[in-house]
Amino acid sequence: MSPRPNVSDERKAQILNAAEQVFNKKGFDLARMDDIADKTGLSKGTLYLYFKSKDDLIIAILERIFQGVFRQLERREGDELSATEAVSQFTEAAIRDYKRMLHIIPVAYEFLALAFRNKTVQKALKQYFRHYMDVLVPMIQRGIDSGEFRQVDPQEVAIAAGAIYEGTVLLWVYDSTLIDMERHIRSSIRLLLEGIQVPA
Amino acid sequence: MSPRPNVSDERKAQILNAAEQVFNKKGFDLARMDDIADKTGLSKGTLYLYFKSKDDLIIAILERIFQGVFRQLERREGDELSATEAVSQFTEAAIRDYKRMLHIIPVAYEFLALAFRNKTVQKALKQYFRHYMDVLVPMIQRGIDSGEFRQVDPQEVAIAAGAIYEGTVLLWVYDSTLIDMERHIRSSIRLLLEGIQVPA
C-alpha cells in the first residue's frame, strides 16, 4: 500500500478552482503562479507537482468548461413537444448554462481572442458550434415539416438564434444595467419565433 | 522657423498602424515594443517619444477605433424611408463597419475581457451601446407609430437586433467556414423584421 493516501484528484480540482478564480480576476497574463498558490493554500512548488506549466493549467481549465457545456448540449429531449416549445425549452437550458457560466466570462473572452492565434482553440470552438447546430437545426426542420413554421431555411434560423444567445451575453458585458440577460434572450427568441410561425 | 518639419502626426499614425498589426498578431502581452519598433522601421526609443507607455499605445488604438464607429453611428439619415427600410439601411451600415473592423477583432475581444477589470473600458463600451440604442429605438418606435410594425417594445427589438449584429460576428469567430457574416446578419435581421411587421 501507499505510505500516504492518494490526494491527486482532490489537489487537481482544488488547484483548478483557485486558478479559475485568479484567471478571472486578473486575466491569464497578470495571474501569477504565486497568486494561485496563495489561493489554494499550497506552495508554488506543489502546483508543479500536479500541472507541469502555467499553460497546462489554462488548458485544463478550458477543457473542464467545455466538458460541462457538451454534457448540457447532448441532453436532447422534447421530441414530443411542438417545435416552438422545443426551441423555448432549449432556450431555457441555454439561459441556465449562461447563468452558470457567468463567473468565467472574462476568461471566455480572452479565450476568444486566443482563437485567432491557436489552432486547438479554433477546433474546440468549431466543435462547440457544430454541436449546437446539430441540435437546433433538426428542431426547426421538424417545425417546418409539421406546418408549424413557414418555409424558412432552418440553418439560417438556427444561426439567428445562436447569434441572439451569444450576442445578448455580449450586450450584457457592454452594459449590464441596460441588459437583463435572461429576459432579453427570452424576448428576442420570442420575436424570432413569432416571425417564422405560420399564422393560426 | 523649425529646423525640421513636424512629423508628429504622421509618426503617431505610423506607429499606431504597426502596433495594431502586432497586437492583432500576438495579443497585447506577447507583443513586444521591439516588434512594433521593427515594424515601423523606427527604434524603440522613438516609440516612447510619441507614446509614453505600452498601455498608452493600446488606449490610443482603441480610441481611434471607437471614434470611427461613433462617426458612423452619428450619420443619421433616412427619415423619409419606411421603418423597415431604415432598419435595413442601418444594418447595411453596420455590416460595412464590421467588415472594416475585421482585422482588429482579436484585439477587440481582449478588450472585452478587460472590461471586467477596468472602469474606463466599461464606460467606453456602455457609451458605445447607448449611442447605438439612441439611433435604433426611435427608428423602431416610428415604425410602430406609423402602423408598419406591431405593438412591440421598441427597446426589446433594438436589443434583439444588436444581439444579432454582435452575436453573428461571434459565431463567425467560432466557425468562419459555416458563417457568412454579411449574409447571416442580413437574413437574421430579415427574420426579426418579418416577425414584427403587421401583415399587409
Added chain:
DNA sequence: ATACTATAACTGACCGGTCAGTCATGTATT
C-alpha cells in the same frame, strides 16, 4: 555656394524589476 548653428528627430545599449519554473530539503504516513 559653402560653412555653421540650433534643435527636432532618432538611436540602441543598458538597467532593473518581474516571474515561471527548479530543486535541495523537510515532513507525515505506513
Added chain:
DNA sequence: AATACATGACTGACCGGTCAGTTATAGTAT
C-alpha cells in the same frame, strides 16, 4: 526505513522603459 507529499528560496531569461549620444534638416552667415 521507505515513500509520497510538500515547501519556498533561488535562478535566469525576459522585456518595458530610459537616456546619453548621434544624425538630419531648416535657417543663417559668410
